[in-house]
Amino acid sequence: xxxxxxxxxxxxxxxxxxxxxxxxxxxxxxxxxxxxxxxxxxxxxxxxxxxxxxxxxxxxxxxxxxxxxxxxxxxxxxxxxxxxxxxxxxxxxxxxxxxxxxxxxxxxxxxxxxxxxxxxxxxxxxxxxxxxxxxxxxxxxxxxxxxxxxxxxxxxxxxxxxxxxxxxxxxxxxxxxxxxxxxxxxxxxxxxxxxxxxxxxxxxxxxxxxxxxxxxxxxxxxxxxxxxxxxxxxxxxxxxxxxxxxxxxxxxxxxxxxxxxxxxxxxxxxxxxxxxxxxxxxxxxx
Amino acid sequence: xxxxxxxxxxxxxxxxxxxxxxxxxxxxxxxxxxxxxxxxxxxxxxxxxxxxxxxxxxxxxxxxxxxxxxxxxxxxxxxxxxxxxxxxxxxxxxxxxxxxxxxxxxxxxxxxxxxxxxxxxxxxxxxxxxxxxxxxxxxxxxxxxxxxxxxxxxxxxxxxxxxxxxxxxxxxxxxxxxxxxxxxxxxxxxxxxxxxxxxxxxxxxxxxxxxxxxxxxxxxxxxxxxxxxxxxxxxxxxxxxxxxxxxxxxxxxxxxxxxxxxxxxxxxxxxxxxxxxxxxxxxxxxxxxxxxxxxxxxxxxxxxxxxxxxxxxxxxxxxxxxxxxxxxxxxxxxxxxxxxxxxxxxxxxxxxxxxxxx
Numbered sequence: 245x246x247x248x249x250x251x252x253x254x255x256x257x258x259x260x261x262x263x264x265x266x267x268x269x270x271x272x273x274x275x276x277x278x279x280x281x282x283x284x285x286x287x288x289x290x291x292x293x294x295x296x297x298x299x300x301x302x303x304x305x306x307x308x309x310x311x312x313x314x315x316x317x318x319x320x321x322x323x324x325x326x327x328x329x330x331x332x333x334x335x336x337x338x339x340x341x342x343x344x345x346x347x348x349x350x351x352x353x354x355x356x357x358x359x360x361x362x363x364x365x366x367x368x369x370x371x372x373x374x375x376x377x378x379x380x381x382x383x384x385x386x387x388x389x390x391x392x393x394x395x396x397x398x399x400x401x402x403x404x405x406x407x408x409x410x411x412x413x414x415x416x417x418x419x420x421x422x423x424x425x426x427x428x429x430x431x432x433x434x435x436x437x438x439x440x441x442x443x444x445x446x447x448x449x450x451x452x453x454x455x456x457x458x459x460x461x462x463x464x465x466x467x468x469x470x471x472x473x474x475x476x477x478x479x480x481x482x483x484x485x486x487x488x489x490x491x492x493x494x495x496x497x498x499x500x501x502x503x504x505x506x507x508x509x510x511x512x513x514x515x516x517x518x519x520x521x522x523x524x525x526x527x528x529x530x
Numbered sequence: 531x532x533x534x535x536x537x538x539x540x541x542x543x544x545x546x547x548x549x550x551x552x553x554x555x556x557x558x559x560x561x562x563x564x565x566x567x568x569x570x571x572x573x574x575x576x577x578x579x580x581x582x583x584x585x586x587x588x589x590x591x592x593x594x595x596x597x598x599x600x601x602x603x604x605x606x607x608x609x610x611x612x613x614x615x616x617x618x619x620x621x622x623x624x625x626x627x628x629x630x631x632x633x634x635x636x637x638x639x640x641x642x643x644x645x646x647x648x649x650x651x652x653x654x655x656x657x658x659x660x661x662x663x664x665x666x667x668x669x670x671x672x673x674x675x676x677x678x679x680x681x682x683x684x685x686x687x688x689x690x691x692x693x694x695x696x697x698x699x700x701x702x703x704x705x706x707x708x709x710x711x712x713x714x715x716x717x718x719x720x721x722x723x724x725x726x727x728x729x730x731x732x733x734x735x736x737x738x739x740x741x742x743x744x745x746x747x748x749x750x751x752x753x754x755x756x757x758x759x760x761x762x763x764x765x766x767x768x769x770x771x772x773x774x775x776x777x778x779x780x781x782x783x784x785x786x787x788x789x790x791x792x793x794x795x796x797x798x799x800x801x802x803x804x805x806x807x808x809x810x811x812x813x814x815x816x817x818x819x820x821x822x823x824x825x826x827x828x829x830x831x832x833x834x835x836x837x838x839x840x841x842x843x844x845x846x847x848x849x850x851x852x853x854x855x856x857x858x859x860x861x862x863x864x865x866x867x868x869x870x871x872x873x874x875x876x877x878x879x880x881x882x883x884x885x886x887x888x
Contacts, residue, residue, distance in 0.1 A: 322755055324751060324755075343754075344751075344754040344755055345754055345757050345758065345759050345760075348754070348755055348756055348757035349757050353755070353756070354755055356751075356752065356755075360749040360751060360752035361748075361749065361752070362744065362745045362748040362749055362752070362753075363748055363749075364744070364748055365741070365744060365745075365748065366533045368533070369533075369741055372738075372741060373741050373742065373745045373753070373756060373758070374756045376738065376741075376742055376745075376756060376757055376758050377756075377757040379738075380738065381737075381738055382739075383734070383737070383739045383766060385737075386733060386734060386736075386737025386738055386739050386740065387729075387730055387733045387734055387737065388733070389733060393737065396738070400738075417532075417533075418532045418533040418534075436752075436756060437755075437756070439756070440756050440757055
């Protein structure tokens with residue numbers, strides 16, 4: 245198994261950021277590089293020949309009709325499924341043979357389509373669990389309450405509050421995560437993912453169940469997160485306003501295959517995409 | 531009141547209940563107000579409380595159903611007896627306190643080793659399968675214990691399988707179990723053991739490792755996606771639980787002059803599970819109270835003689851029904867809220883401060 249490289253902590257810059265994003269070396273030193281990625285379940289090719297290069301601080305969208313294999317791609321990237329074909333490189337690191345945990349340590353964080361929070365725990369504890377590999381102390385320190393326990397717990401608390409503040413959720417820190425409203429649960433999932441100090445954030449339908457106002461807020465927040473943490477974002481979304489609004493590159497999937505790639509404008513006018521979503525025009529149609 | 535303070539109050543009240551119960555028992559003992567049969571139950575109660583607290587770590591906090599907990603108790607008990615016997619007859623150590631401490635530590639360690647060995651295959655399984663395999667391991671341990679013969683000869687400790695003809699003084703006599711054990715367990719030692727178990731479990735749950743364990747219980751895939759090694763933390767909970775069970779076993783074993791492996795049957799594992807479920811899964815204080823109450827209950831029901839276990843079962847069913855009744859839950863919740871209001875009135879400063887922070 246290849247060793248997970250250590251990387252420096254990302255520094256937060258103040259928002260609104262008007263800083264020019266450094267290292268915008270799209271393609272030259274990519275965060276994510278998938279080549280010929282694919283998986284078969286029995287004979288069913290759920291994803292086939294998926295190629296993608298995602299540059300630093302780029303926001304990419306993954307769209308397609310239901311059952312196109314979008315979430316499967318996320319599961320392949322995070323090694324919930326082991327791909328049967330192709331390779332995934334995260335920041336130049338081959339993820340072959342890695343587990344979900346290794347991929348997380350390598351810098352990929354994700355949220356889930358069907359929210360998977362630690363529902364019985366408080367909002368703060370959820371974020372602290374995200375900080376698991378960032379602020380560490382061992383079991384004995386925890387049980388015997390050595391001095392290190394208190395300093396590290398304080399660090400965790402401060403960092404968790406700082407992260408919750410991004411979404412203005414620090415006042416909810418003591419609330420049970422399971423009892424939060426739906427939108428807040430989605431936001432908490434993003435905060436928890438950010439706590440792992442990722443290079444690449446995978447958002448699986450972040451705007452699902454949100455009203456237009458909340459979606460607008462989410463769009464601002466995604467951009468802000470990208471700027472403050474200097475990370476790349478890849479998102480699956482059915483809300484076209486969001487996808488067209490913030491994504492720099494879009495990849496359209498249908499039946500496990502990429503049918504189109506390009507900028508939002510290119511995708512909007514692509515006949516193949518329109519066909520996939522709306523169906524083919526009848527020959528000599530009315 | 532924030533979550534941290536709530537946790538602190540919960541933990542402190544857990545310790546307080548145990549300490550107050552101990553002091554009360556000591557007072558009863560000194561005044562002679564305790565019946566003989568109840569006096570004999572004091573150490574076992576401590577053992578069963580420790581067992582319940584440790585099983586709660588696996589069932590409640592780690593979220594895995596383990597049905598072989600008596601197996602770890604058995605390992606701890608026989609290790610404790612052998613070590614204590616060896617120290618007494620082989621090394622000539624007469625200090626019972628020191629012997630007891632060493633026996634407890636040894637019992638815990640060996641049970642921990644058993645926990646690791648069993649955990650490696652078992653924790654690859656999930657749900658029902660894990661329960662069934664732990665059940666089998668509990669039975670295997672019991673049957674192995676039935677075949678082991680141990681004797682102390684001078685300073686040497688002889689261990690053999692299926693061969694009772696060992697030189698020296700026999701400590702463990704196969705199916706006849708441990709014979710002529712020095713009864714060195716004391717109520718104070720039991721009390722300290724309970725405190726140790728509470729200290730370990732409560733501190734663990736409020737630490738990074740404990741949160742990781744609970745995260746895996748709530749959403750395994752999400753926990754792995756934030757970089758928590760599920761197998762490692764499940765193992766951690768399982769082994770700590772086994773160590774505590776081993777220590778409880780050692781104390782239990784050293785409280786009787788004879789002990790057979792048949793004492794740690796499947797029913798005992800289920801018994802401990804009943805304590806945990808009745809006390810509320812994941813609720814440590816509940817486990818303590820349930821374990822104590824359900825160990826005393828059969829003693830208090832002696833006047834029903836033959837119908838004792840029948841009454842015990844009925845009481846158990848009634849308590850389960852009562853604790854799951856929404857009406858009764860509502861009443862207790864209201865009561866808790868009223869108590870809380872009472873406290874916040876007494877300390878108005880705290881509530882104002884809390885309001886500012888919110």
